[in-house]
Amino acid sequence: MPVHSSALSRELPVGVVGAGTMGAGIAQVAAMAGHSVRLVDAREGAAESAVQGLRQRLARMAERGRLAPEEAAAIGARLIPAGGLAELAGCGLVIEAIVEDMKVKRELFGELETILAADAILATNTSSLSITAMAAHLERPGRLVGMHFFNPAPLMALVEVVSGLATDPTVAGTVFETARLWGKAPVHAANTPGFIVNRVARPFYGEAFRLLAEQAGLPATIDALMRESGGFRMGPFELTDLIGQDVNAAVSRSVFEAYDYDPRYRPSLFQRELVDAGRLGRKSGRGIYDHAEGATKPEPATAAAGPKPQRIVAEGLRGPAEALLDLATAAGIEVERREQGPGLIRLDGIVLALTDGETADEHTARTGEPVLLFDLALDYGAATRIGLAAPLRASDAQRAAAAGFFQALGKSVSFVGDLPGMVVMRTVAMLANEAAEAVHTGVADAQGVDTAMRKGVNYPAGPLAWAERMGTRRIVETIDHMARAYGEDRYRCSLGLRRLLWQTPHSGR
Structure with a gap:
């Protein structure tokens, strides 16, 4: 595991490559933490436009009393549009937030190696690509690390610090402490497909689509149960419409393929139908729900009043x-x-x-x-x-x-339909199972997984803490019963989850 290190000195400038939404957000976070930030983008005028937009955002924060006017001005002055990569020389840390393309990222880091000092840290904001593969062609692969922010970067607390096979533990430790100093909640993760969040979250979407395919209930009913009973901020169908059905489906497909088509991650055929039909969610005006102006959101199925028992x-x-x-x-x-x-x-x-x-x-x-x-x-x-x-x-x-x-x-x-595990229990059990498997296979420790799911996707509780609170035995029983009912490897119980049960054999039901 990465060793303890000190954070990057505020005296060292930070470089950000990519002036889109994510890159600009990262630049804002670093500047607000006290660093001089050099923002560069291959598109002509993009860095200048992003810096101007950030300064306007800071000014609005000052108007609303969230920042003192002089503080907003000082932060804005630390944001500097750079004319090219050469102007990143002298940066102690450079974070890329460009297109999710391995070839393009490799070329970028290869060029940065010729510009930066030998002890400068290279970080990628990739959400899915292999850190190991990205670093393989560098002269100093040990200084490349994943620094995965969540969108919008200024608001979302989580940062996944991802170590590839060659990443120097001291480098990962420095990035971890830097993210903490920047006011984030960092977690260490190993270089596996989906890292922590995009892997552990798959059942939240996958089980909802499975329930829909098995006619457990209408989307509005499933969403309402996940919100009003499960405590999630949004139901899975609301959330996939917000994310974009195409984006969510692509991540599911990517994880499925990366894990050699493990049935635990099998994507939904119905979601593929939505994408093929162009029903991508809010951005297209229609997805699971109709988002056209004036459209009425469907109500969940609600039972008529029954008698009160004495x-x-x-x-x-x-x-x-x-x-x-x-x-x-x-x-x-x-x-x-x-x-x-x-x-x-x-x-x-x-x-x-x-x-x-x-x-x-x-x-x-x-x-x-x-x-x-x-x-x-x-x-x-x-x-x-x-x-x-x-x-x-x-x-x-x-x-x-x-x-x-x-x-x-x-x-x-x-x-709802009489299906194994119902809605909330089924989803929470599978989230806990995936979380336990991530710990069992060394992706992260239990605290890191729970922190990632609370801070990265706003779950009401970490899956492992939730399982412990309700009784690991019931979680294991639920998964075992689903496995027996369906006869599918999708519902196999993680050895890591069984070990939690063995460690607390009297955990309640």
Whole structure:
């Protein structure tokens, strides 16, 4: 792993190659941290235009009271448009943010080697290309490191510091400490496809498209459950429409191919259909949703009001769902708690259980009584919507009774198809599985993975911390049950996740 190093001195200038949105954002971050920044772009006038735009942005920040006027002026003065690469001589660090093309980046770094001092650091903002391959043709490959910012760079906290096979640990350490000094949350990552975020996040999109293909529910319902129950800022379909279906699909395809077509990363055929149809999301006016002016956003499917139960019996209910009992008491429902039992709630002739990857039909067939499943929530107290799955033969009255219980607690209810893992549980389990695999294979440590997912894509909790909080055993059981139901290697449980379970054998359900 990279060793501890000191940050780059503020006395040393920083060079940024590429004056597009990302390059300009990186330049702003470095200048605000106190460095003189030289911004260069191959397009005539692009660097000058970017610097002018940044100075205007700084002035607006001063007008809004976010910066003192003199501070904004000083930062702006540190931003210098450069006429060419030769003007980067003397920089202690040069970060490229140009086109994602290996040949072009290699040529750039080869030229920079002839310009910069021997101890200057070369950094690439690539989100997907191999640092090892990029450095292979350099005379000093040890000084090239990944410094992957997230867009918009001034606002997003995460920086992935990626070490290739030849990267000098001291160089990676210096970049890590520099990013920290710049006010970022850096994490070390090994040079693997997708690094941390673009790899670990694949199930967030992949499972949503899989659920859609299996008719679990409409996109608006799945999105609402992920937001209102899972605590994510955006649902997967909203987010892919924002990112661009073509961009998201390209990243999924890239990771799939880079991992030799591992089924865990298999892209969605339906997403490919969207791209082929030109339905790219917000930028094209239509994707999963219609983004045309005046278009009405579809509402999630919401169950009609059901009867409030007078009394419930909880048998062995522990873990995150136990919070439902306090909510029920507060709602005026009589609650009988029994310490022993399989972890369920009995009411009005039905059984409610937190999904564990088996379907409601499986639970019902095994127990001989109607079992309706409810989905995972980040926080059952704060959740405003709960997903329910009913067995095929559930009556309307049984479905209404299940809905009525959660509605009495102040929740909206959405019924989804009776599929393994439901919506939130399925997604969180697969995110935790991928996170554990990343740790197991040395991509990053557990803290780095969780930090990356919270800071890079704004997850409400790190996948590994979330799994520990809800009980690693239930996560493992959920994945194992999905693997059995589907018979696909896509749902194989990571040895890293099983090891977490073995280390805490009594982790709750």
